[in-house]
Amino acid sequence: MSFEFTIDVTDGRARSGRLDTPHGALETPVFAPVGTQATVKAMRPTDLRDLGATLILSNTYHLYLRPGDELIHDLGGLHRFMGWDGPILTDSGGFQVFSLSDTRRIDEDGVTFKSHLDGSSHRFTPEASIRIQENLGADIIMMFDECPPPNDYEYVKQSLARTHAWAERCLAAKTRPDQALFGIVQGGVFRDLREESARYLIDLALPGYAIGGLAVGETKAEMAQVLDWLEPILPREKPRYLMGVGAPEDLVNGVLRGIDIFDCVLPTRIARNGAALVPGGRINLRNAQYTADTTPIDPHCDCYACATFSRAYLRHLVLANEILASILLTTHNLRFLLRLMEDLRKAIRKGTLAEYAKRFLQNYEHQMTIDE
Amino acid sequence: MSFEFTIDVTDGRARSGRLDTPHGALETPVFAPVGTQATVKAMRPTDLRDLGATLILSNTYHLYLRPGDELIHDLGGLHRFMGWDGPILTDSGGFQVFSLSDTRRIDEDGVTFKSHLDGSSHRFTPEASIRIQENLGADIIMMFDECPPPNDYEYVKQSLARTHAWAERCLAAKTRPDQALFGIVQGGVFRDLREESARYLIDLALPGYAIGGLAVGETKAEMAQVLDWLEPILPREKPRYLMGVGAPEDLVNGVLRGIDIFDCVLPTRIARNGAALVPGGRINLRNAQYTADTTPIDPHCDCYACATFSRAYLRHLVLANEILASILLTTHNLRFLLRLMEDLRKAIRKGTLAEYAKRFLQNYEHQMTIDE
Numbered sequence: 010m011s012f013e014f015t016i017d018v019t020d021g022r023a024r025s026g027r028l029d030t031p032h033g034a035l036e037t038p039v040f041a042p043v044g045t046q047a048t049v050k051a052m053r054p055t056d057l058r059d060l061g062a063t064l065i066l067s068n069t070y071h072l073y074l075r076p077g078d079e080l081i082h083d084l085g086g087l088h089r090f091m092g093w094d095g096p097i098l099t100d101s102g103g104f105q106v107f108s109l110s111d112t113r114r115i116d117e118d119g120v121t122f123k124s125h126l127d128g129s130s131h132r133f134t135p136e137a138s139i140r141i142q143e144n145l146g147a148d149i150i151m152m153f154d155e156c157p158p159p160n161d162y163e164y165v166k167q168s169l170a171r172t173h174a175w176a177e178r179c180l181a182a183k184t185r186p187d188q189a190l191f192g193i194v195q196g197g198v199f200r201d202l203r204e205e206s207a208r209y210l211i212d213l214a215l216p217g218y219a220i221g222g223l224a225v226g227e228t229k230a231e232m233a234q235v236l237d238w239l240e241p242i243l244p245r246e247k248p249r250y251l252m253g254v255g256a257p258e259d260l261v262n263g264v265l266r267g268i269d270i271f272d273c274v275l276p277t278r279i280a281r282n283g284a285a286l287v288p289g290g291r292i293n294l295r296n297a298q299y300t301a302d303t304t305p306i307d308p309h310c311d312c313y314a315c316a317t318f319s320r321a322y323l324r325h326l327v328l329a330n331e332i333l334a335s336i337l338l339t340t341h342n343l344r345f346l347l348r349l350m351e352d353l354r355k356a357i358r359k360g361t362l363a364e365y366a367k368r369f370l371q372n373y374e375h376q377m378t379i380d381e
Numbered sequence: 382m383s384f385e386f387t388i389d390v391t392d393g394r395a396r397s398g399r400l401d402t403p404h405g406a407l408e409t410p411v412f413a414p415v416g417t418q419a420t421v422k423a424m425r426p427t428d429l430r431d432l433g434a435t436l437i438l439s440n441t442y443h444l445y446l447r448p449g450d451e452l453i454h455d456l457g458g459l460h461r462f463m464g465w466d467g468p469i470l471t472d473s474g475g476f477q478v479f480s481l482s483d484t485r486r487i488d489e490d491g492v493t494f495k496s497h498l499d500g501s502s503h504r505f506t507p508e509a510s511i512r513i514q515e516n517l518g519a520d521i522i523m524m525f526d527e528c529p530p531p532n533d534y535e536y537v538k539q540s541l542a543r544t545h546a547w548a549e550r551c552l553a554a555k556t557r558p559d560q561a562l563f564g565i566v567q568g569g570v571f572r573d574l575r576e577e578s579a580r581y582l583i584d585l586a587l588p589g590y591a592i593g594g595l596a597v598g599e600t601k602a603e604m605a606q607v608l609d610w611l612e613p614i615l616p617r618e619k620p621r622y623l624m625g626v627g628a629p630e631d632l633v634n635g636v637l638r639g640i641d642i643f644d645c646v647l648p649t650r651i652a653r654n655g656a657a658l659v660p661g662g663r664i665n666l667r668n669a670q671y672t673a674d675t676t677p678i679d680p681h682c683d684c685y686a687c688a689t690f691s692r693a694y695l696r697h698l699v700l701a702n703e704i705l706a707s708i709l710l711t712t713h714n715l716r717f718l719l720r721l722m723e724d725l726r727k728a729i730r731k732g733t734l735a736e737y738a739k740r741f742l743q744n745y746e747h748q749m750t751i752d753e
Contacts, residue, residue: 047697051704053685076672076697084675084693092689300448303456313425317464321456325419325448332423332707 012189022267025357030096030148031187038264040350041066041272047091051335054092061347066098066272070105078144086146099147101138103154135178152179159197159227173209191217198231207242219250236266264353276342281335283327286345289372299324312344384561394639397729402468402520403559410636412722413438413644419463423707426464433719438470438644442477450516458518471519473510475526507550524551531569545581563589570603579614591622608638636725648714653707655699658717661744671696684716
């Protein structure tokens, strides 16, 4: 199966192109909405398609626990199960094991953890993660890694050795030719560890490289620094995926530094809290100032919510805890980010990314405290 | 403004035709989904239109309390506020005052009650109900009535006198020519009281008549009995509205007895509990038997949920408490009832209603315990 990655045009360190997958091609740079439990919360697959989504991320940890990866396999795989015939990416379950499960014990072989749903005991190893991801059947699958706190040098160094050993075991365990296994560069905020991790994984000749362990507590400057270190090292001809990052300014900063793939729960999660992305920041519809506001969330947005409803109506829905509030704010926030990615791709093709990014980030910096 | 009601064809006591409103014509018999808080839960207006909904009911009590009828008026009325440009019906608030508010005191002039939201004290009178409904601006508005327990003859009789006096006050208070005020026949399960109520309201020459106080504790046989008593008395040339009734068998039985308009929270409420309407009854997707069921809810249904997803996936969404479960089950249940109404209208036009109803109700009786 082909996972050809074609870079059509570059602009500075940024690149735009396409990644072929068994379920169709992705235009890059691309933002993937997150469908944790085999659904992007409050969205139907047809809505995601209408919004311009092409790649969906789903979570191995959650689907393993419920409804079970074997059931999904028996029902024809994740694409058929969730009614999404486009490309899907699954994470390895590692991040959730470390962030969600109640108690865990790490050894060199794997991780034993308790389910956040019912406290039952489970064990993930690199082999188990690959087996589960093969049962799910996503187009892009991820190596099982440890995601350590980014600022403890000794711990990160020790964790890195384990993560690299696990990468080799993942590669050895992989059997499906129709899935691309991406490596995950770890190393916290430390240049030598990040570079060592990148070089180790590059030697494995994987079809794509993710940068993990960011957006977990380090500063924005540290995140940019890590990307700046890795950009010249990671192979130019392979797709680069910045995991779990999706704030608008982070997407712009990531694309400027050569990132091709992003995913994040931010647009969907803040939507369910009543917040909407707008040029320059975000607004929270709960605020009293929107009580009689007849304008849409964003007059320049082409989404259904902005074409149809006032902020006053959306505020009412949020305060009344109505499902439609989640539907409409998710619609808008996803469209906002997917349109941003369209704009970034256009700017790269026109060779105007630096200007675009400068304007965007200035606007953002001046206004990002709009509501919060 | 015209509220012309045209009966095109009759079949037994059933009728099919159209009711003109300032926001378009309704084909009758019609089922109105309920949008309590200015949204049919989990549905966008465009979805409702796609499902074949033509009339939406919204609740005066809820909208008066939040966001406030004056705000909705100032924002251009309920149609614009909720993005629904078709006909809307508002109830009077009476039923909710008696069923939802914490404490209440009824006197001849009106009802004092405490908000179910914050315990604040409010007062509804016939004049207040009409003023609120005029602020909301629905096409069809309802008289303010008391909805008493249906089996206490003395109480129902005494309540009826008050309800009739209130009907006259509603009529006197009404000022907008672009709204039709419907009367509500009360009288519990008592023939003399129901007939007295109908005759009293008929004398007021209202543009439509509702039958209230049913589906509140009486038996199915008592409901049918009340409809049988009223059918020959209510003016044939006026639309008849059976309030709060929407179980599939009740729709069939109501249409057989000359009812033109129905509304009910049933399809949307049971959807949010994981239940789906199917021919012959309903199923609850929580049940373990659907764990690996690759069939749709109803193979004969033309809705998006049935065209796209398996019962196994829907069960997963219900158990995972995902918003998409509510969206898809609401989609299906509304389509199920709206398609039933289409079938009933067709059967009336073809003169085959009796057969259709017999087959439908037999099927229903044999299978209605499918899951519950």
